[in-house]
Amino acid sequence: MRCLMKTLDYYESNAKEYFKKTVNVNFAETRAAFLDNLEDGAYILDFGCGSGRDAKAFKDAGYRVDALDGSAELCRLASDYAKMEVKHMRFTDFHEKETYDGIWACASLLHLPYDALKEVVGRLCAGLKENGILYASFKYGNFEGVRDGRYYTDFNEEKTERLLREVPGLQLEKQWVSMDALPGRDGVRWMNFLGRKR
Incomplete structure (x- = not known):
């Protein structure tokens, strides 16, 4: 998939x-919205962990955490930062069943x-245990x-609802729009959703 390779090349070069x-970046509020749906010590996968910021926060809060990313260099940096092994894997190679x-x-x-x-x-839905939550x-x-050297699929409310209609077993729990958390990115909005495996 050429668009995916172009994006991975970007992250390798700019890791x-x-x-x-x-x-x-302070992501505590969004992490809390996710963790509100989980028991203490739950098993979490950080799928595309980037810097390892959130994997480390989950681990430090007492959760059992796996993390993966498609960029080998980001895996190395995130592993060092989060003090855990971050698995190098393309997203399309994920095949866990009822694990998280x-x-x-x-x-x-x-x-x-x-x-x-x-x-x-x-596949992520299949990797969740019953009643598991996806953010x-x-x-x-x-x-x-392609935008800024990477491939993007943007989302709005309608596309979120379409996706969850088209993925059997995943039910929309919550969706919300937030502003970009990075400094200097005023006006950039994000579509967030929580889906629950039923």
Whole structure:
């Protein structure tokens, strides 16, 4: 998939800059919305963990955590930062079954074309235990294509509802729009949703 390779190449080439830009972003409020759906000590997968910021926060809060990313260099940086092994894996190679209580996909699935994204979300649903929770976030809008050297599939309310209609067994729990947490990104909005495996 050429668009995915282009995006992975971007992160390989810009891993250190991306790590520095994102590792200290305050995401506590969004993590809390996700964790409110989980028991203490639940088993979480950080799917596309980037800098390892959220994987580390979950681990430090006492959760059992696995993390993976498609960029080998980001895996190395995140492993060092979070003090845990981060698995190098393309998103399309994920095949776990009924393993996780929660899956956190923060600004990661957005780099897949919609059809591939839908397939991967189906695999994530299969990887959740019954009643498990999936968090995902996307830039808000209708755009799909290459932007800033990476492939993006933007989401709005209608596309979120369409996705969860098309993925059997995943029910929309909550969706909300938030502003970008990075400094200097005023006006950039994000579509967030929580889906529950039924």
